[in-house]
Amino acid sequence: MSEQASISMVEAINLALHRAMQDDPDVVVLGEDIGTNGGVFRATVGLHERFGFRRVMDTPLAETLITGISVGMAAQGLKPVAEIQFMGFIYAGMEHLVSHASRLRSRTRGRLSCPMVLRTPHGAGIHAPEHHGESTEALFAHVPGLRVVIPSSPRRAYGLLLAAIANPDPVIFLEPARLYRSVQQVVPDDGQALALDTCFTLREGQDLTLISWGAALKETLEAAALLAGEGIDCEVIDVATLKPLDTETLIASVCKTGRCVVVHEAAPSYGPGAEIAALLQEQAMYALQAPVLRVTGFDCVIPYARQEMAYLPDVGSICQAARNVMQGDV
Structure with missing residues (x-):
């Protein structure tokens, strides 16, 4: 039996979409250029050919329409998976997400x-204009009734997307x-969803807890490896x-280590790192x-193109924050 090849995150997402649509005829996919062209990042390649235009729908260039139609489909028993081409274009759909999608269960008293799942590329690093590299997850995490999921590897992208599609x-x-496309892993197409609402401990340690998500985990893990050489x-x-x-999980880890640094590329003000720091101060003081220290982006619009890398947290800044916390120099 030949060894299974490693695949990228975008291929893992494509694999999960194929599996979900194969296993559940109520799953439909919609968005701009996701059918014939396979999506701007090619995440939906092959779906149109396999499942047809009734389940894989190219839409007009209209994020408000995409989001609103998805809410209507979901209310009537379908399981739409909508794609917004870039996170900077998602705001046109906020009215439907905040006023309808998030409130439908409460508004109808559970009837x-x-x-629905709204997929969109997240974060910087692809050297494009600022609308193509935003990290505004805090906007959605603030809204009761919305679940916010950010995978950090091909395997987690596959399992978490299956779980998201199955979620009511x-x-x-x-x-x-x-x-x-920068990370590859072997991803078995076994249809097994990963648990939502659960943190994953990627590395055990005793001295310091590093908390992160999404692309910033790459630099966080690299920093942890370097700090291990310094005895941290x-x-x-x-x-x-x-x-x-x-x-x-977060409280248990900090109770074990006694120290914490939160790393994310979103702006610091009113961001998720501030929420986590407040939580730990309240429940693990x-x-x-x-x-608790934060290593984040900056309170500015993300710079254009290659200059955006100066905006992102890097290994050096994470290591320095860890050293400061260990020495009490904050």
Whole structure:
């Protein structure tokens, strides 16, 4: 039996879409250029040919329409998976997400639900204009009724997307664009979903907890490896589901290590790192031996093209924050 080949994250997403549509005839896919052209990042290649135009629908260039139609489909028993080409274009659909998708179950007292998934590339690193590299996950995590999921590897992209599609409530599925083809793993097409609302501990450690998600985990894991050479034993946690947050895993880790650094590429003000820091201060304060530090992007519009890399947290800044926390120099 030949060894299974490694695949990229975008291929894992494609594999999950094929599997979900094969296993459940209620799953439909829609978005701009996702049918004939296979999507701007080729995540939907082959779906149109296999499942036909009734289940794989090219839409007009209209994010409001895409989101609104998805809410209507979900309310009537379908399971739409909509693609927004870039996160910077998602805001036109916010009215439907905030006022309808997130509230449908509550508004109808459980008579209706909204089992839709809204997929979009997330974050910087592909050297494009600023609308193509935004990290505004905090906007969606703030809305009650929306689930926010951000995979960090091909395997987690496959399993979490299957779980998102099967979930009876709306999921914002943010796909780190700079990981689409830069990381490869063996991903068995076994149809097995991963648990939502659960953090993944990627590295065990005793001295310091590093918390991150999405593409920033690459630099976080590299920093942990370098810090190990300095005698700092880091535990690395992939949040994966940003809302609702797996607080038990985070608190347990910080109670063990006593120190924490949160890493994300979104702007710091009112961001997810601030929420996690507040949570740890409220529920694990007496275990903390130093304040929680954040390593983040900046409070500015993300720079154009190659200059965007200066905006992103890097290994050096993560290592320095870890050293500061270990020394109490904050």
